Amino acid sequence: xxxxxxxxxxxxxxxxxxxxxxxxxxxxxxxxxxxxxxxxxxxxxxxxxxxxxxxxxxxxxxxxxxxxxxxxxxxxxxxxxxxxxxxxxxxxxxxxxxxxxxxxxxxxxxxxxxxxxxxxxxxxxxxxxxxxxxxxxxxxxxxxxxxxxxxxxxxxxxxxxxxxxxxxxxxxxxxxxxxxxxxxxxxxxxxxxxxxxxxxxxxxxxxxxxxxxxxxxxxxxxxxxxxxxxxxxxxxxxxxxxxxxxxxxxxxx
Amino acid sequence: xxxxxxxxxxxxxxxxxxxxxxxxxxxxxxxxxxxxxxxxxxxxxxxxxxxxxxxxxxxxxxxxxxxxxxxxxxxxxxxxxxxxxxxxxxxxxxxxxxxxxxxxxxxxxxxxxxxxxxxxxxxxxxxxxxxxxxxxxxxxxxxxxxxxxxxxxxxxxxxxxxxxxxxxxxxxxxxxxxxxxxxxxxxxxxxxxxxxxxxxxxxxxxxxxxxxxxxxxxxxxxxxxxxxxxxxxxxxxxxxxxxxxxxxxxxxx
Numbered sequence: 097x098x099x100x101x102x103x104x105x106x107x108x109x110x111x112x113x114x115x116x117x118x119x120x121x122x123x124x125x126x127x128x129x130x131x132x133x134x135x136x137x138x139x140x141x142x143x144x145x146x147x148x149x150x151x152x153x154x155x156x157x158x159x160x161x162x163x164x165x166x167x168x169x170x171x172x173x174x175x176x177x178x179x180x181x182x183x184x185x186x187x188x189x190x191x192x193x194x195x196x197x198x199x200x201x202x203x204x205x206x207x208x209x210x211x212x213x214x215x216x217x218x219x220x221x222x223x224x225x226x227x228x229x230x231x232x233x234x235x236x237x238x239x240x241x242x243x244x245x246x247x248x249x250x251x252x253x254x255x256x257x258x259x260x261x262x263x264x265x266x267x268x269x270x271x272x273x274x275x276x277x278x279x280x281x282x283x284x285x286x287x288x289x290x291x292x293x294x295x296x297x298x299x300x301x302x303x304x305x306x307x308x309x310x311x312x313x314x315x316x317x318x319x320x321x322x323x324x325x326x327x328x329x330x331x332x333x334x335x336x337x338x339x340x341x342x343x344x345x346x347x348x349x
Numbered sequence: 350x351x352x353x354x355x356x357x358x359x360x361x362x363x364x365x366x367x368x369x370x371x372x373x374x375x376x377x378x379x380x381x382x383x384x385x386x387x388x389x390x391x392x393x394x395x396x397x398x399x400x401x402x403x404x405x406x407x408x409x410x411x412x413x414x415x416x417x418x419x420x421x422x423x424x425x426x427x428x429x430x431x432x433x434x435x436x437x438x439x440x441x442x443x444x445x446x447x448x449x450x451x452x453x454x455x456x457x458x459x460x461x462x463x464x465x466x467x468x469x470x471x472x473x474x475x476x477x478x479x480x481x482x483x484x485x486x487x488x489x490x491x492x493x494x495x496x497x498x499x500x501x502x503x504x505x506x507x508x509x510x511x512x513x514x515x516x517x518x519x520x521x522x523x524x525x526x527x528x529x530x531x532x533x534x535x536x537x538x539x540x541x542x543x544x545x546x547x548x549x550x551x552x553x554x555x556x557x558x559x560x561x562x563x564x565x566x567x568x569x570x571x572x573x574x575x576x577x578x579x580x581x582x583x584x585x586x587x588x589x590x591x592x593x594x595x596x597x598x599x600x601x602x
Contacts, residue, residue: 125577208461216585218578221571245577282596318474318595324378324498325471332469332588335581339589340596342571343535 100137100168100180106233113183115235118169123177125245127153131181137168138177170237183235188226188253190260193269196289197341198224200257200271202305203296204231204330211242212331213294218246220338221345225252226260226291261308264291271310273301274333278312281340286313292337297330313337353390353421353433359486366436368488371422376430378498380406384434390421391430423490436488441479441506443513446522449542450594451477453510453524455558456549457484457583464495465584466547471499473591474598478505479513479544514561517544524563526554527586531565534593539566545590550583566590 102108103116114134117123120142126133127150134155136143143151143159151157165174192198199217204210210232217225232239234252243250264271270290293309295301301309315336319325328336355361356369367387370376373395379386380403387408389396396404396412404410418427445451452470457463463485470478485492487505496503517524523543546562548554554562568589572578581589 122577128576212582212585215578215582218572218575219568219570219581221573244582245579248577249572249575315472315592316598317472318598319471319502320474322471322502323381324375324501325468326498328472328588329465329468329497332465332585335585335588336592339568339592343593345569345571 097164097168100178101170103180104170104237106236109183109233109235114180115183115240116170116178116180116237117240118171118178118237119175119241120177122240122245123179125248126179126181129248131248133179134182135180136177137165137179139165142176171241184251186253188255188260189224189251190263192224192251193264193291194267194289197222197338198226198291199334200226200228200260200291200293201231201295202228202257202293202301203299204294206297207232207236207238208242209297209329209331210234210236211239211244211247213334214239214243214250214252215246216331216335216338218243218249220342222292222338222342223250225250226257227252227254228257229254257305258308261291261305265308265310271308272313272337273306273309273311274337275300275309275312275314276327278314280316281313281337282316284311284313286341292334292341294330294334294337350417350421353431354423356433357423357490359489362436362486362488367433368436368493369423369431369433369490370493371424371431371490372428372494373430375493375498376432378501379432379434382501384501386432387435388433389430390418390432392418395429424494437504439506441508441513442504443516445477445504446517446544447520447542450475450591451479451544452587453479453481453513453544453546454484454548455481455510455546455554456552457547459550460485460489460491461495462550462582462584463487464492464497464500466587467492467496467503467505468499469584469588469591471496471502473595475545475591475595476503478503479510480505480507481510482507510558511561514544514558518561518563524561525566525590526559526562526564527590528553528562528565528567529580531567533569534566534590535569537564537566539594545587545594547583547587547590 136154137158137160140159273293389407390411390413393412526546
């Protein structure tokens with residue numbers, strides 16, 4: 097059981113190529129999506145509720161009590177089920193860049209923010225996120241929790257963003273940098289393909305990456321010049337920008 | 350000093366009609382905005398950096414060391430300054446309803462969500478929020494922190510939302526309820542006045558308040574019917590909806 101809690105550390109996750117998911121709903125969604133679980137640890141009631149077809153795809157099943165789950169959970173109150181999952185391959189598929197909208201994140205540090213951005217991306221039909229290597233790890237339990245299941249549908253890659261942007265530039269793919277000064281997202285034409293690029297919670301997009309931006313965009317502040325309203329939280333900004341990029345498509349649904 | 354930490358409890362705040370703000374930037378913004386501080390506790394360096402005109406408006410000034418600040422802070426790492434402030438009067442001014450957009454929140458429980466909604470409201474020029482009595486307290490230190498200073502510009506009232514909505518109905522003011530099913534915010538005409546109404550993190554708007562909704566609105570999901578993408582976080586939904594309501598105005602800035 098100490099092995100499971102050791103997976104709360106990024107270093108161990110990286111070495112073992114494993115991560116942990118928690119929660120009845122999330123575990124069931126993984127099973128329904130056909131993602132094989134290496135180990136499932138759950139209350140007997142939960143295990144009984146799983147169709148046997150799904151059970152066959154689980155490497156190892158360990159019944160556990162509330163107290164046992166509490167010991168291995170990263171949460172104060174454990175769920176009924178917790179599973180260990182193999183990390184997906186990390187090879188970056190750059191062909192997504194040409195196919196639609198993608199997201200690049202520079203040094204996003206807060207697990208809640210990354211999780212929320214993944215959740216928003218999934219909602220708005222954006223399925224690839226490229227993170228700089230110094231972003232918080234997507235397999236951090238707090239990130240997984242904050243995605244509320246959306247982690248299943250969004251591929252998150254870690255890379256040197258300069259390499260990504262050089263590839264994008266070579267293919268003339270727009271890089272929309274979210275800045276405090278730029279063209280209003282409401283008045284500017286936004287493409288159906290392109291990279292939506294967001295930066296660190298307090299510092300924004302780092303200086304050395306700014307030259308790659310082809311289109312500086314911003315969310316106009318309607319508060320005027322009042323003090324104390326300096327910025328939007330990065331995950332709120334992401335939600336608003338994703339909405340604005342995809343709003344033309346909303347009519348069909 | 351025990352008195353200050355006791356203000357982390359809602360009951361004590363209500364009895365004393367006082368709340369605590371933390372952080373160099375926030376304290377300075379309060380001073381600049383002319384809000385009188387009852388007590389300012391700060392490192393000597395911070396106290397020296399305050400103009401004497403502002404100092405005269407502070408009831409009591411107490412120099413403190415890092416260790417002393419750590420003892421009274423609600424944060425793991427204390428800031429250089431912390432202040433006790435009088436709660437503003439709570440009388441609800443319903444005339445705002447006719448003047449522009451306002452927000453109503455039903456049973457929003459998470460401090461981070463309320464703080465983030467206040468921050469987004471301020472950004473998009475919305476200055477009044479009506480909370481149901483079972484929402485998290487706006488003077489909870491975590492809410493104050495999450496507003497990042499925007500608390501200065503948004504009035505937050507606590508009330509029985511039925512009373513609010515009856516007043517709004519009598520004046521034919523639209524109540525836009527954010528639901529999972531309704532008219533797309535992108536295809537529907539959204540008013541320049543009206544109440545944007547958002548519900549609890551997991552349960553949405555409570556059943557007994559739904560009849561007051563005049564316009565059911567929703568943010569279309571572009572993810573299709575994939576499992577695991579059930580909803581947007583309430584503060585993300587708020588940001589997107591505020592943006593959509595005010596986007597026509599963005600061109601002027």
